[in-house]
Amino acid sequence: MSKIKIEDVNLYYGEFQALKNINMNIKENEITAFIGPSGCGKSTLLKSLNRMNDLIEGVKINGRMLLDDVDIYKDIDASVLRKRVGMVFQKPNPFPMSIYENVAYGPKTHGIKQRSKLDDIVEQSLRAAAMWDEVKDRLKKSALGLSGGQQQRLCIARAFSVNPEVILLDEPTSALDPISTMKIEDLLVDIKKNYTIVIVTHNMQQATRISDKTGFFLHGEVVEFDDTEKLFSMPENKKTEDYITGRFG
Amino acid sequence: MSKIKIEDVNLYYGEFQALKNINMNIKENEITAFIGPSGCGKSTLLKSLNRMNDLIEGVKINGRMLLDDVDIYKDIDASVLRKRVGMVFQKPNPFPMSIYENVAYGPKTHGIKQRSKLDDIVEQSLRAAAMWDEVKDRLKKSALGLSGGQQQRLCIARAFSVNPEVILLDEPTSALDPISTMKIEDLLVDIKKNYTIVIVTHNMQQATRISDKTGFFLHGEVVEFDDTEKLFSMPENKKTEDYITGRFG
Amino acid sequence: MQSTKANYSEKLMQAVFYLSALISIIAVIAICLFLLLRGIPAIGEIGIMEFILNEKWKPTDYPPSYGILSMIVGSTYVTAGAIAIGVPIGLMCAVFLAKFCPDTVYKIAKPAVNLLAGIPSIVYGFFGMEVIVPFLRENFGGNGFSILSSSIILGIMILPTIISISESSIRSVPLSYEEGSLGLGATKEETVFKIVLPAAKSGVFTSIILGIGRAVGETMAVVMVAGNAVMPLDKIKLLKPIRTLTTNIVTEMSYASGLHEESLIATGVVLFVFIIILNTALSLIKTRDAKN
Amino acid sequence: MDVLRRRKTISLILKLTVWFCGILTVGILIYILLFILLRGVPKINMEFLFGEYNSDTLSAFSSVVTTIEMVIISLFISVPIGVFCAIYLTEYAKRGNKTVKVIRLAVDTLAGIPSIVFGLFGMILFVKLLGFRASVLSGICTLSIMILPLIISSSEEAIKSVPDMYREGSLGLGAGRLRTVFRIVLPTAMPGILSGIILAIGRIVGETAALIFTSGTNVLKNPTLDLMASQRTLAIHMYMLASEGLPHSKEMAFATGSILIIIVFLVNYTTTKLAGRIGRLSDE
Amino acid sequence: KEQPSEQPQPQQPVEQPQQPASNFDADKDITVVARDAASGTRGAFHEIMEIIQKEGDTTVDKLVVGALEFDGTDKVITAVEQDKYGIGYISLGSVSERIKAIEVNSVEPTIDNVKSGAYSVARPFLLVTKGTESDLVKDFLNFTESIEGQKIVNDRNFISAVDSPKEYTGSGLSGTIKVAGSTSVAPLMEKLQEEYNKLNPDVKFEMQANGSSQGINAAIDGSYDIGMSSRELKDEEAAQLNRHVLAIDGIAVIVNNENPTDDLAAEDITAIYTGEKTAWFEIE
Numbered sequence A, B: 001m002s003k004i005k006i007e008d009v010n011l012y013y014g015e016f017q018a019l020k021n022i023n024m025n026i027k028e029n030e031i032t033a034f035i036g037p038s039g040c041g042k043s044t045l046l047k048s049l050n051r052m053n054d055l056i057e058g059v060k061i062n063g064r065m066l067l068d069d070v071d072i073y074k075d076i077d078a079s080v081l082r083k084r085v086g087m088v089f090q091k092p093n094p095f096p097m098s099i100y101e102n103v104a105y106g107p108k109t110h111g112i113k114q115r116s117k118l119d120d121i122v123e124q125s126l127r128a129a130a131m132w133d134e135v136k137d138r139l140k141k142s143a144l145g146l147s148g149g150q151q152q153r154l155c156i157a158r159a160f161s162v163n164p165e166v167i168l169l170d171e172p173t174s175a176l177d178p179i180s181t182m183k184i185e186d187l188l189v190d191i192k193k194n195y196t197i198v199i200v201t202h203n204m205q206q207a208t209r210i211s212d213k214t215g216f217f218l219h220g221e222v223v224e225f226d227d228t229e230k231l232f233s234m235p236e237n238k239k240t241e242d243y244i245t246g247r248f249g
Numbered sequence C: 001m002q003s004t005k006a007n008y009s010e011k012l013m014q015a016v017f018y019l020s021a022l023i024s025i026i027a028v029i030a031i032c033l034f035l036l037l038r039g040i041p042a043i044g045e046i047g048i049m050e051f052i053l054n055e056k057w058k059p060t061d062y063p064p065s066y067g068i069l070s071m072i073v074g075s076t077y078v079t080a081g082a083i084a085i086g087v088p089i090g091l092m093c094a095v096f097l098a099k100f101c102p103d104t105v106y107k108i109a110k111p112a113v114n115l116l117a118g119i120p121s122i123v124y125g126f127f128g129m130e131v132i133v134p135f136l137r138e139n140f141g142g143n144g145f146s147i148l149s150s151s152i153i154l155g156i157m158i159l160p161t162i163i164s165i166s167e168s169s170i171r172s173v174p175l176s177y178e179e180g181s182l183g184l185g186a187t188k189e190e191t192v193f194k195i196v197l198p199a200a201k202s203g204v205f206t207s208i209i210l211g212i213g214r215a216v217g218e219t220m221a222v223v224m225v226a227g228n229a230v231m232p233l234d235k236i237k238l239l240k241p242i243r244t245l246t247t248n249i250v251t252e253m254s255y256a257s258g259l260h261e262e263s264l265i266a267t268g269v270v271l272f273v274f275i276i277i278l279n280t281a282l283s284l285i286k287t288r289d290a291k292n
Numbered sequence D: 001m002d003v004l005r006r007r008k009t010i011s012l013i014l015k016l017t018v019w020f021c022g023i024l025t026v027g028i029l030i031y032i033l034l035f036i037l038l039r040g041v042p043k044i045n046m047e048f049l050f051g052e053y054n055s056d057t058l059s060a061f062s063s064v065v066t067t068i069e070m071v072i073i074s075l076f077i078s079v080p081i082g083v084f085c086a087i088y089l090t091e092y093a094k095r096g097n098k099t100v101k102v103i104r105l106a107v108d109t110l111a112g113i114p115s116i117v118f119g120l121f122g123m124i125l126f127v128k129l130l131g132f133r134a135s136v137l138s139g140i141c142t143l144s145i146m147i148l149p150l151i152i153s154s155s156e157e158a159i160k161s162v163p164d165m166y167r168e169g170s171l172g173l174g175a176g177r178l179r180t181v182f183r184i185v186l187p188t189a190m191p192g193i194l195s196g197i198i199l200a201i202g203r204i205v206g207e208t209a210a211l212i213f214t215s216g217t218n219v220l221k222n223p224t225l226d227l228m229a230s231q232r233t234l235a236i237h238m239y240m241l242a243s244e245g246l247p248h249s250k251e252m253a254f255a256t257g258s259i260l261i262i263i264v265f266l267v268n269y270t271t272t273k274l275a276g277r278i279g280r281l282s283d284e
Numbered sequence E: 001k002e003q004p005s006e007q008p009q010p011q012q013p014v015e016q017p018q019q020p021a022s023n024f025d026a027d028k029d030i031t032v033v034a035r036d037a038a039s040g041t042r043g044a045f046h047e048i049m050e051i052i053q054k055e056g057d058t059t060v061d062k063l064v065v066g067a068l069e070f071d072g073t074d075k076v077i078t079a080v081e082q083d084k085y086g087i088g089y090i091s092l093g094s095v096s097e098r099i100k101a102i103e104v105n106s107v108e109p110t111i112d113n114v115k116s117g118a119y120s121v122a123r124p125f126l127l128v129t130k131g132t133e134s135d136l137v138k139d140f141l142n143f144t145e146s147i148e149g150q151k152i153v154n155d156r157n158f159i160s161a162v163d164s165p166k167e168y169t170g171s172g173l174s175g176t177i178k179v180a181g182s183t184s185v186a187p188l189m190e191k192l193q194e195e196y197n198k199l200n201p202d203v204k205f206e207m208q209a210n211g212s213s214q215g216i217n218a219a220i221d222g223s224y225d226i227g228m229s230s231r232e233l234k235d236e237e238a239a240q241l242n243r244h245v246l247a248i249d250g251i252a253v254i255v256n257n258e259n260p261t262d263d264l265a266a267e268d269i270t271a272i273y274t275g276e277k278t279a280w281f282e283i284e
């Protein structure tokens, strides 16, 4: 089932066209990976899925993006959209507060005040991010004291906390060591049964390891979008082949 | 012939041991590549070859490093050493001055004042970096106006300007687009007949493409150091194999 | 539902932020307006040329004479002196703090500089009157109350401004520039003076201009060390007393009435114009900086 | 080799110069401090600190209270306005917006205006036109405008230096801008804002020229919080004591100067500690 | 532990300043110290010494170019105290051992000589009011002119100007009296207020020490109840105000303690202040 439909999307930063005529269907309970060389528009597309681009001046979008067949740029409030479509960024960005407060921030924002309920949510989210045991004794400590990998998992827990349907991840492991990377990859594969996951990665091995579908971007266009296995073993497009065989990048 | 000999080198940042018992011979007129996951000590070793680590507080080194059989930590002045062992950094770092001034800075520092001589050196260095034709008409323009790839080649030209024997490069192309990367790779292969080149790279394809020898680093140790071809086709060590086949990193 | 309420407070607070932002504009306009309303008629009555280009300030004589040229020149000299003393020392000290100072020394030196900024001007005035003036009298002759003594005091007073802004702009020069220079075999000192300082120059200029602003506007310290004599232009000397625009206002305001009072407010207007000119210079630097 | 030796010598000279200037600055400061403190501190006694003012005690008590009153109320007015203005400039205004340019210009201009000019302005507007007379209120109004640019620019710097990723994190969870600003941005920017506030306090405590014409030189026997009363601050107390020409009052001027310096020192110290603690809390 | 500054603190009293001034170099230029134009002391002194000269309907203050001008008695004292070649003038009440008050035309500046008129460099301290005075103001003025009030005047080394002062008894009135004006009168006024308060504890004072002219203007425009002046009123001022002479104050001419001169002719003082004589040796 298509969770997200992208139809004829063009996106401009001022004069510069960063996305060119994108069409894509993203399925529920799958991991979709975006790959491509730097500057090709992966992050741009990802961000426009929960309207984080709204904040940048001079951004113009046309075409349609549908979440469960509802136009996210017309028929839904940005704040509600972002609750349903969570995001994890390239650099772990926990807030400079305690671990507990980091996870509780989202639910509090959406009006949950009851302490017991918050406690529950924090525990569940941290469990889902497979880090409850690591941090349960230091919930009141600053999140900035965690290691990079832990911080990133905390950010994932934070994303879970508002109970989203879709989770977007923009190179979530590029700043991490191999072991943390592995943990996060396992986690993603583990949770995909409950979520729709879109991940941007510069690491093709990573895409192969975890994703079901892969999209290859170049200069703002989707060159190829197919099952991961197929795309990496038998790319249809010459450019895709060049890229995945390491001819550039 | 061994240009640089590294013998039993251990390096500590305060308590933390970043290099463990390194032994290595680096040959003249070859390109030696260092690969390995982030944080494994590649940059640290590279920097200690021209004593850029001197500036960091709390660094302790033991063991010996010899340049043409002279101990670089004992028998040579850092300023003289750095003239002989040039360095190019990950991010292009031209000085905020004109292109001409950038290249002339090194020779001026070392006491060359004559305008005609400087002109000569600037032209030769820029030619050696294969960018004379691109910039000869805008020598007086700010170097910050160049593209990333040009800036990086300018930094290489700047390194040439003091007539070094060894050139160290720390991920020189990681911030560049494919075309600029290619240009720089070609350049390095081109000039290796006159220099000893050591390059750190996170890109294994790059190492394969240009280097003669490759060293694989892990947790501050040299796991394997061999001919590039051999290392990538028939690694002796399981860890090397894991790494080059993309099991982590 | 919740979101409409949120939207409402978003809108409300946005308006509050906007209004707060407008207050400084209103303040500047009010200051201009009231100063000009009181100052301009006086300038009109005296005649702008007479006011600015006449060196004779004799408000108590009959007929009175209101010329502030001597004080304009005085302010200029005193400020120039302060810059000549404060800028090199301040700059060197900033370099010291940013690049040479060991951590332990920094822990003392940095708060010291901050404290220097917090000491009230009259304290500086006392210090000047009881230490610097006698020192100059004994070593350089004259009576000590002079352009030089004012310049020294102001030079000290602008140190914190120069130091803290220059220091932070030196610190914000990317380390990669330094590495580049050191990598070419330059010494640390060569690197700092040939690469880092030039790269920090817009911050350094900013600090100098703010320092000039502080020096031009300082009153209470100068009034104690300058001697406040209105000197004819040809008698202005480094070791002779001087009157500046600010000290003119503060010494005579309490006495003045009528045209005299208004001419003092007009002196304030001239001071204001000085500051506007400095600010224009500053914003030119900033825009040029932004272009790079 | 010769070139190398010359370069090394020059480098050494530069290094010595730099050290000399660093030490000189600290030396000057220490000299000034000792100059005032050694003469002033021995004269400080309970009478002077907490007694009733009369021509014998010359007590600074009412001046201390007024100084604190002015600091608190001026900050109470200026800090919200200044911080809000900074929020507008950094978080709401569009880039290249005309208003922003005008606001920046206004802030820069305000920052450059000499305090004596603020004094004249306060005298014309608050004392005379608005009929506040010479009073603490006139002083506070003048000071609030005077410290506004300090608060605005330090807050703006602090808010700007909050990494965008914090904002993205908050917005990504569906929080609105307002919530992001108050819950995430401001707490993170707090140390920087505080350091602006320290500067402002220092400026108020040390101000003379702007207050002589606005809050006046009157001194009350006992402290008052009456805003309409005319009452001097510590700095003016020092100034007036030093003007009277009686040997006794001159020494007490030094004592007042010592109190001033001690206050400024304490304010600097505690606020730095506080900022340090907040800073540490946020990255512990 | 003592003051870091090196100035000697001369202990000898004013009466015997005959120290052999071995290192006094009479060839040196005289440092002429005057008060600021706001000061009543200056107005009176320049008038009496004919530094202000009237020719036809023009008035010119001939003060020598380069004379230091200070806005406070203490600064004048400090300047003369530190500078061996200095000369200045201050209120007789402010004379202390820090400097030496010299004879003018061989008349010592003492209270008796001022009272008798032998020492002619003197001016009145005036209190001025406008229109009909309120009961409270009238009561306070009565106090200043009473035996008790004039005793304070005498204690402070000023000369009583009331011929036959009456006994004063507390009136029990309450309210606030606002006073503004001369910085020279202010210390005396302060003492008077303190004594008056002992008898009438419910009366409050506000006092701005901001210069004679400011006080006179404040009285004229009604913003203050009483103006203090240390100079005579101008005709157009006198026409609008009630004038009360509070005291007579001598103006002492002061020189450095190391200066051998003890006596100056009035013409010499005029010559010094108008710049006709510029070095000490020119003065016999």
Ligand SMILES: Nc1ncnc2c1ncn2[C@@H]1O[C@H](COP(=O)(O)OP(=O)(O)OP(=O)(O)O)[C@@H](O)[C@H]1O
Residues within 6 Å of the ligand: A013, A016, A018, A036, A037, A038, A039, A040, A041, A042, A043, A044, A045, A056, A202
């Ligand atoms: N705020 C912006 N304003 C203008 N141009 C932008 C902006 N953000 C991105 N771009 C441009 O849009 C293009 C696509 O950027 P994007 O960040 O989507 O690339 P990316 O594929 O994520 O690259 P990377 O792998 O480096 O993250 C780039 O050319 C970039 O320079």
Ligand SMILES: Nc1ncnc2c1ncn2[C@@H]1O[C@H](COP(=O)(O)OP(=O)(O)OP(=O)(O)O)[C@@H](O)[C@H]1O
Residues within 6 Å of the ligand: B013, B016, B018, B036, B037, B038, B039, B040, B041, B042, B043, B044, B045, B056, B202
């Ligand atoms: N100045 C320093 N102080 C303390 N530790 C340091 C310092 N610089 C590097 N390290 C540590 O030393 C180890 C090796 O660092 P190094 O920069 O050599 O890694 P690298 O192999 O170059 O990694 P990368 O590929 O990320 O550049 C890392 O664990 C790093 O955290």
Ligand SMILES: [Mg+2]
Residues within 6 Å of the ligand: A042, A043, A044, A170
């Ligand atoms: Mg990206």
Ligand SMILES: [Mg+2]
Residues within 6 Å of the ligand: B042, B043, B044, B170
């Ligand atoms: Mg590295």
